[in-house]
Amino acid sequence: MKNIGIERTETRERILEVSAKLFAEKGYSATGIDEIARNVGITKSVIYYHFKNKEDILQTLIDEAFAQLKQPEINEAHKQFHETGEQFQEIMGLIQFMGTERNRRIIKIIFMESMMDQNESVPLFDIWDQSVALHRGFGGQPVDEWLNNDPRRKVETFFLFVLPLLTFFIFRDRWCDHYKLSPEEAWNALRAGLMDYFYPKLF
Numbered sequence: 001m002k003n004i005g006i007e008r009t010e011t012r013e014r015i016l017e018v019s020a021k022l023f024a025e026k027g028y029s030a031t032g033i034d035e036i037a038r039n040v041g042i043t044k045s046v047i048y049y050h051f052k053n054k055e056d057i058l059q060t061l062i063d064e065a066f067a068q069l070k071q072p073e074i075n076e077a078h079k080q081f082h083e084t085g086e087q088f089q090e091i092m093g094l095i096q097f098m099g100t101e102r103n104r105r106i107i108k109i110i111f112m113e114s115m116m117d118q119n120e121s122v123p124l125f126d127i128w129d130q131s132v133a134l135h136r137g138f139g140g141q142p143v144d145e146w147l148n149n150d151p152r153r154k155v156e157t158f159f160l161f162v163l164p165l166l167t168f169f170i171f172r173d174r175w176c177d178h179y180k181l182s183p184e185e186a187w188n189a190l191r192a193g194l195m196d197y198f199y200p201k202l203f
Helices: 004-026 033-040 044-050 054-070 072-084 088-099 101-114 123-135 143-149 151-179 183-202
Strands: none
Touching (some): 004 033, 004 044, 004 054, 004 101, 033 044, 054 072, 054 088, 054 123, 072 088, 088 101, 088 151, 088 183, 101 123
């Protein structure tokens, strides 16, 4: 007999997977709980057993994707980068986890929701704020100090580093198909460009 705890975990994961797919394809606002339940093959009450509402599903998707930035190997590379200036290439390699199908869908959802004028918050700004907070206390020059000493740095880092990185994962496959590049070639080109631009500014 199947373990009930495992079954509940698998059901929760299926809800998240289907929700990410539907939110990315149709848009968050256009997707209802009924549709999610129908596509998972469960009743609405099962969804409400795992999540408070649709907003809770979306927030869980974002939180789980962002939590991956706190993986020990990524965290350690970030720490060493701030202390010594080393490991930037390793960091860029490690964050390729953002290119998984599910994470790419979540990035697309974040962009779509951030462009909705009626939303009180802007998810992209929330992710940016969390990213800055994640780097605090790593040693070396504090990120807040580096960003705030020159207002241009905050604008540069967000619009010339964070946005290109996120949009790369959204458009990667279509870009590569259109311009006949492999994903590895495209990634290496982006990584080299970001490093050439930002590394000299940081150290």
